[in-house]
Amino acid sequence: MAADCGANCARWLLCLANFIFICVSTGVLIVGTWLAADKASFINLTLNITTSKYSPASPFVSEDAEKILKEFVEPAVIEQAAYILIAAGAFILVISFLGYCGAIKESRVLLTAYGIFLIIIFALQVALILLCTLYKSQADHHSKGFLKSTLSKYYTTGDNKDAVTLSWDLIMAQMSCCGVDGYEDFRTARLFVDKSSAEGLGRQVPESCCILTGDPLLSKPADPSCIISPTQSNSYLSTGCYDKFSFMVTENLNLVIGVVVVVAATQLIAIIFAFCLCRAVGQERDYHYKY
Numbered sequence: 001m002a003a004d005c006g007a008n009c010a011r012w013l014l015c016l017a018n019f020i021f022i023c024v025s026t027g028v029l030i031v032g033t034w035l036a037a038d039k040a041s042f043i044n045l046t047l048n049i050t051t052s053k054y055s056p057a058s059p060f061v062s063e064d065a066e067k068i069l070k071e072f073v074e075p076a077v078i079e080q081a082a083y084i085l086i087a088a089g090a091f092i093l094v095i096s097f098l099g100y101c102g103a104i105k106e107s108r109v110l111l112t113a114y115g116i117f118l119i120i121i122f123a124l125q126v127a128l129i130l131l132c133t134l135y136k137s138q139a140d141h142h143s144k145g146f147l148k149s150t151l152s153k154y155y156t157t158g159d160n161k162d163a164v165t166l167s168w169d170l171i172m173a174q175m176s177c178c179g180v181d182g183y184e185d186f187r188t189a190r191l192f193v194d195k196s197s198a199e200g201l202g203r204q205v206p207e208s209c210c211i212l213t214g215d216p217l218l219s220k221p222a223d224p225s226c227i228i229s230p231t232q233s234n235s236y237l238s239t240g241c242y243d244k245f246s247f248m249v250t251e252n253l254n255l256v257i258g259v260v261v262v263v264a265a266t267q268l269i270a271i272i273f274a275f276c277l278c279r280a281v282g283q284e285r286d287y288h289y290k291y
Helices: 005-037 039-051 063-072 075-104 108-134 136-154 163-175 183-188 190-199 241-251 253-290
Strands: none
Touching (some): 005 253, 075 108, 075 163, 108 253, 136 190, 183 190, 241 253
């Protein structure tokens, strides 16, 4: 056991932090696996808990909230969320396991692997920030292209919305914007165009592009004719979500920088602690070997 006070502090801080991450990631992984293996039981349990008249939560769940909940527990949404949860949970679990076991067992191999993983993640984050800064125009172009592809391939309307559609509706309703660059993006959204044609309403934009009334999650236009005849006065047809998001980041640049600094500092501290503990363990073993 490392006798140095600083090494012991580093050891127990690493144990505590990584134990918390192990617990959280294990929970995420279990939920994701459950959703992937038996999403029907999750849907039934969620709806029963929140909408049953005998549920403690039932007094707080209105009919509108129940409708939103049922959309978010559609099988397509659950299936897509399951794989995201499994991937995120497994990734965090592996790295946290290396850090926890390396610290608790004082294993130089595990601590070195943990430190190297964190260095790689940190380097990738720094590289991404530098590339986005140096090649901003290209980054904007590729980012917009990716976002528009999600609209053109997956966005739809009506019943049985998937996770992509619900995510876009949530973003547009909360940010008061429409599409990536504007309402014209929906002209190339194949599923949206097909469903709109089947409706026979002459729909031009989804409800989430309109100026809404009440809870934004309900996507209820203040002007019912907005989806057919969107104008500057009843919708956000010319306000793209990409430019709106960029403006929000610029307006809150200090907060963004603060979050980045905190995350980077936390990763650097973990890297330093891991290699300091690794060095202390090596020095102590050399001491016992000599004497």
